[in-house]
Amino acid sequence: xxxxxxxxxxxxxxxxxxxxxxxxxxxxxxxxxxxxxxxxxxxxxxxxxxxxxxxxxxxxxxxxxxxxxxxxxxxxxxxxxxxxxxxxxxxxxxxxxxxxxxxxxxxxxxxxxxxxxxxxxxxxxxxxxxxxxxxxxxxxxxxxxxxxxxxxxxxxxxxxxxxxxxxxxxxxxxxxxxxxxxxxxxxxxxxxxxxxxxxxxxxxxxxxxxxxxxxxxxxxxxxxxxxxxxxxxxxxxxxxxxxxxxxxxxxxxxxxxxxxxxxxxxxxxxxxxxxxxxxxxxxxxxxxxxxxxxxxxxxxxxxxxxxxxxxxxxxxxxxxxxxxxxxxxxxxxxxxxxxxxxxxxxxxxxxxxxxxxxxxxxxxxxxxxxxxxxxxxxxxxxxxxxxxxxxxxxxxxxxxxxxxxxxxxxxxxxxxxxxxxxxxxxxxxxxxxxxxxxxxxxxxxxxxxxxxxxxxxxxxxxxxxxxxxxxxxxxxxxxxxxxxxxxxxxxxxxxxxxxxxxxxxxxxxxxxxxx
Amino acid sequence: xxxxxxxxxxxxxxxxxxxxxxxxxxxxxxxxxxxxxxxxxxxxxxxxxxxxxxxxxxxxxxxxxxxxxxxxxxxxxxxxxxxxxxxxxxxxxxxxxxxxxxxxxxxxxxxxxxxxxxxxxxxxxxxxxxxxxxxxxxxxxxxxxxxxxxxxxxxxxxxxxxxxxxxxxxxxxxxxxxxxxxxxxxxxxxxxxxxxxxxxxxxxxxxxxxxxxxxxxxxxxxxxxxxxxxxxxxxxxxxxxxxxxxxxxxxxxxxxxxxxxxxxxxxxxxxxxxxxxxxxxxxxxxxxxxxxxxxxxxxxxxxxxxxxxxxxxxxxxxxxxxxxxxxxxxxxxxxxxxxxxxxxxxxxxxxxxxxxxxxxxxxxxxxxxxxxxxxxxxxxxxxxxxxxxxxxxxxxxxxxxxxxxxxxxxxxxxxxxxxxxxxxxxxxxxxxxxxxxxxxxxxxxxxxxx
Numbered sequence: 013x014x015x016x017x018x019x020x021x022x023x024x025x026x027x028x029x030x031x032x033x034x035x036x037x038x039x040x041x042x043x044x045x046x047x048x049x050x051x052x053x054x055x056x057x058x059x060x061x062x063x064x065x066x067x068x069x070x071x072x073x074x075x076x077x078x079x080x081x082x083x084x085x086x087x088x089x090x091x092x093x094x095x096x097x098x099x100x101x102x103x104x105x106x107x108x109x110x111x112x113x114x115x116x117x118x119x120x121x122x123x124x125x126x127x128x129x130x131x132x133x134x135x136x137x138x139x140x141x142x143x144x145x146x147x148x149x150x151x152x153x154x155x156x157x158x159x160x161x162x163x164x165x166x167x168x169x170x171x172x173x174x175x176x177x178x179x180x181x182x183x184x185x186x187x188x189x190x191x192x193x194x195x196x197x198x199x200x201x202x203x204x205x206x207x208x209x210x211x212x213x214x215x216x217x218x219x220x221x222x223x224x225x226x227x228x229x230x231x232x233x234x235x236x237x238x239x240x241x242x243x244x245x246x247x248x249x250x251x252x253x254x255x256x257x258x259x260x261x262x263x264x265x266x267x268x269x270x271x272x273x274x275x276x277x278x279x280x281x282x283x284x285x286x287x288x289x290x291x292x293x294x295x296x297x298x299x300x301x302x303x304x305x306x307x308x309x310x311x312x313x314x315x316x317x318x319x320x321x322x323x324x325x326x327x328x329x330x331x332x333x334x335x336x337x338x339x340x341x342x343x344x345x346x347x348x349x350x351x352x353x354x355x356x357x358x359x360x361x362x363x364x365x366x367x368x369x370x371x372x373x374x375x376x377x378x379x380x381x382x383x384x385x386x387x388x389x390x391x392x393x394x395x396x397x398x399x400x401x402x403x404x405x406x407x408x409x410x411x412x413x414x415x416x417x418x419x420x421x422x423x424x425x426x427x428x429x430x431x432x433x434x435x436x437x438x439x440x441x442x443x444x445x446x447x448x449x450x451x452x453x454x455x456x457x458x459x460x461x462x463x464x465x466x467x468x469x470x471x472x473x474x475x476x477x478x479x480x481x482x483x484x485x486x487x488x489x490x491x492x493x494x495x496x497x498x499x500x501x502x503x504x505x506x507x508x509x510x511x512x513x514x515x516x517x518x519x520x521x522x523x524x525x526x527x
Numbered sequence: 528x529x530x531x532x533x534x535x536x537x538x539x540x541x542x543x544x545x546x547x548x549x550x551x552x553x554x555x556x557x558x559x560x561x562x563x564x565x566x567x568x569x570x571x572x573x574x575x576x577x578x579x580x581x582x583x584x585x586x587x588x589x590x591x592x593x594x595x596x597x598x599x600x601x602x603x604x605x606x607x608x609x610x611x612x613x614x615x616x617x618x619x620x621x622x623x624x625x626x627x628x629x630x631x632x633x634x635x636x637x638x639x640x641x642x643x644x645x646x647x648x649x650x651x652x653x654x655x656x657x658x659x660x661x662x663x664x665x666x667x668x669x670x671x672x673x674x675x676x677x678x679x680x681x682x683x684x685x686x687x688x689x690x691x692x693x694x695x696x697x698x699x700x701x702x703x704x705x706x707x708x709x710x711x712x713x714x715x716x717x718x719x720x721x722x723x724x725x726x727x728x729x730x731x732x733x734x735x736x737x738x739x740x741x742x743x744x745x746x747x748x749x750x751x752x753x754x755x756x757x758x759x760x761x762x763x764x765x766x767x768x769x770x771x772x773x774x775x776x777x778x779x780x781x782x783x784x785x786x787x788x789x790x791x792x793x794x795x796x797x798x799x800x801x802x803x804x805x806x807x808x809x810x811x812x813x814x815x816x817x818x819x820x821x822x823x824x825x826x827x828x829x830x831x832x833x834x835x836x837x838x839x840x841x842x843x844x845x846x847x848x849x850x851x852x853x854x855x856x857x858x859x860x861x862x863x864x865x866x867x868x869x870x871x872x873x874x875x876x877x878x879x880x881x882x883x884x885x886x887x888x889x890x891x892x893x894x895x896x897x898x899x900x901x902x903x904x905x906x907x908x909x910x911x912x913x914x915x916x917x918x919x920x921x922x923x924x925x926x927x928x929x930x931x932x933x934x935x936x937x938x939x940x941x942x943x944x945x946x947x948x949x950x951x952x953x954x955x956x957x958x959x960x961x962x963x964x965x966x967x968x969x970x971x972x973x974x975x976x977x
Binding site for chain 2 (some may be wrong): 042043044045084085088089092093094095097112113114116117137140141144145148152153155156157158159160259261262263265295297298306307308309310311312313329330347348349350354358396397399400401402403404406407409410411412413488490491493494495
């Protein structure tokens with residue numbers, strides 16, 4: 013704990029407090045698209061207490077509302093033939109406005125861009141419309157559309173409880189209701205200033221354009237935004253589980269994690285990245301977790317691990333830019349596994365099971381992490397994974413817009429060009445570096461776990477986890493009859509693998525993200 | 528065709544003063560498409576595209592849920608996509624994964640109505656290895672019965688993941704209601720009972736591989752820092768011996784729909800939802816139906832449209848409004864989807880949408896508006912194709928529809944000729960009450976919309 017505090021003090025000292033109006037220029041003559049990004053060091057951590065969701069609402073009103081000169085409808089009419097698009101992304105510590113336009117229309121579109129960002133009207137009716145959708149996301153959409161996305165947001169709520177990182181960027185059900193239009197106006201004035209702005213442009217733009225853009229952005233207020241006090245995350249004591257009970261869930265979606273004091277700013281990050289890629293590279297079939305749970309045991313659609321936030325994991329193959337954070341946590345994502353109700357429906361031979369695969373899969377994932385801590389990677393696994401990553405990271409920046417985004421994120425971490433620097437850092441890693449990093453940053457005794465599951469599964473699952481009870485793996489006869497002995501033997505160990513369970517609590521879905 | 532594009536361009540520029548997207552070769556895709564048809568029927572497509580030494584290798588099989596014509600095997604095209612990752616005698620799954628890792632690429636696959644696409648995007652200097660491992664599994668796939676049964680569990684897991692979304696549940700219902708005979712009646716995942724029964728279909732899986740994983744069903748597309756000569760010679764080296772097959776699917780024809788159909792999903796946990804589904808056309812790169820419908824969709828339902836302004840911006844009756852025009856091999860559904868704020872407004876919203884459609888059936892639209900819509904559609908696409916993966920993915924789609932990647936350029940060329948009479952004719956042809964399936968979600972047990 014003490015070590016974590018010292019580390020974060022270090023981070024705050026060495027990461028620039030503001031971006032100081034720097035402009036990142038990425039000239040790409042071969043592309044016709046021009047991307048302009050404005051990154052403000054102002055994310056949901058800047059939301060005042062009781063007004064969570066304010067930054068998200070303010071930012072979205074800018075790109076989904078009118079300006080002092082033009083209504084929302086008039087703007088849509090102007091940009092329509094250009095097919096120009098603009099959108100907002102809000103994360104914990106930054107807000108990014110992205111504008112894409114074809115080079116044929118740069119001069120026509122630029123005045124609109126300036127108006128949107130510097131002269132938003134914050135009209136009452138735009139405010140009502142945008143807020144209505146944001147409220148609905150919190151009250152209904154997150155709970156009912158994707159259980160795996162729900163499990164990730166629920167874990168952040170658990171892991172960062174009581175800190176500014178806790179709430180979803182959209183806010184909480186009650187807090188958003190208390191955000192007024194005046195709050196939005198004042199937040200815009202105080203938190204979107206030229207002193208926390210980083211400007212980026214990519215594409216085939218005229219040579220003098222970046223200077224114009226930079227000059228124009230000087231019109232933002234010169235105030236110094238108050239930097240929120242970002243507390244370190246909660247350090248779990250034992251393994252703490254929250255089971256979210258949901259009406260009519262088809263499986264158990266699981267996300268678990270614990271804080272790690274490392275970011276892209278640290279050179280150690282490359283070593284941990286190799287370890288993580290070996291354990292559970294996102295959407296890859298060669299991670300250990302994927303192989304054990306999906307390929308061999310047929311338990312779900314995929315299983316991955318992370319050493320930083322990965323936004324939109326359900327649809328993004330590579331980590332998107334625009335989500336730099338100074339607080340990270342190690343996490344394991346187990347996509348929905350079968351519940352007892354569904355297995356019984358499908359296989360008569362499983363008619364007497366009490367729970368589905370959730371408890372077993374948690375045990376199996378943690379045991380794999382423990383094995384890695386103890387044994388480390390082999391020389392071959394290390395070399396293969398390192399070479400894979402040195403090539404694979406190029407794909408993070410395959411799209412020009414992402415190349416720009418990654419360069420801008422690099423600044424957040426005090427780096428110039430993270431991908432290029434990482435390429436070199438990866439080459440310099442040794443097996444010892446990687447295995448030391450695993451020992452330094454990973455453990456299996458103190459973890460937060462969230463499980464979104466059906467109400468029919470909750471009680472028995474809670475009992476099973478809380479009591480560290482045997483969790484038999486419920487294979488159908490079809491699968492079981494062909495499993496090799498070594499798999500069955502390994503299962504015998506896993507079903508009784510003890511985890512350091514401290515607490516299990518059950519929450520009704522309707523009570524999540526409420527206050 | 529290209530001559531008419533230039534004529535249209537001059538007219539637009541001189542009369543309406545609208546900037547028009549124009550590449551030196553007039554095509555929407557500025558890069559040339561090189562095609563090499565091999566004697567065994569395999570088509571090899573190369574598009575040189577400047578990037579950071581990246582090559583996107585896409586292998587399109589023109590088989591999808593559309594081809595699932597037999598009882599009890601819906602969802603099989605998708606399931607088989609999974610089996611393709613289970614190894615061969617030469618490269619076991621573990622070895623295949625190891626090689627993929629060596630390439631440092633992203634690799635995956637997807638299945639839809641009309642196609643199964645396998646893709647690897649990675650370093651261009653690893654292109655030969657991409658060819659080698661893909662040619663091996665496409666010709667020599669070999670998996671055990673146990674692996675087959677195990678993979679069926681993963682597919683069930685994918686079904687579980689998807690079906691947790693109520694909109695996924697509604698999609699299933701819409702297809703089952705709107706189609707009675709055609710295989711678009713089921714989703715790519717397949718009917719639930721067939722997904723459950725998949726572990727028992729090992730023998731059928733062997734038959735499936737023999738039928739469809741043949742060169743005449745396949746096209747290789749390579750986009751990036753590559754040269755056609757190199758790509759063609761690798762294709763000959765690794766796929767030249769692949770033997771042609773002889774199977775063709777007899778896809779049932781959907782009978783003409785004679786009356787409006789309705790379905791409803793009771794769910795109080797998400798906002799009320801209205802989906803109007805009209806029977807649309809099959810894709811064609813020579814008929815104006817699909818591009819004209821896309822222009823209509825843009826004019827009537829985009830954020831710039833009158834109804835969007837009214838129902839979303841001014842009255843706050845809707846949270847979202849979207850119209851989707853299908854590009855499928857056979858006639859598919861035109862969807863108009865509206866996320867409603869209050870359940871009581873479902874009827875009002877439906878009436879407003881129908882009024883909007885009825886208006887363009889009789890009244891000619893302003894030419895300027897049509898040109899603006901065409902500009903929007905073309906520039907939107909032009910801005911999207913900024914990397915090898917996206918270009919290869921787009922071409923894969925058009926290959927799946929017609930077998931020819933040039934369909935992409937031909938489709939976009941058609942837009943320049945669309946006029947206000949076309950709009951009236953096409954609107955009358957497809958937006959018909961008897962071709963409509965109305966789907967709703969609300970907290971109520973049923974919704975009876977007029």
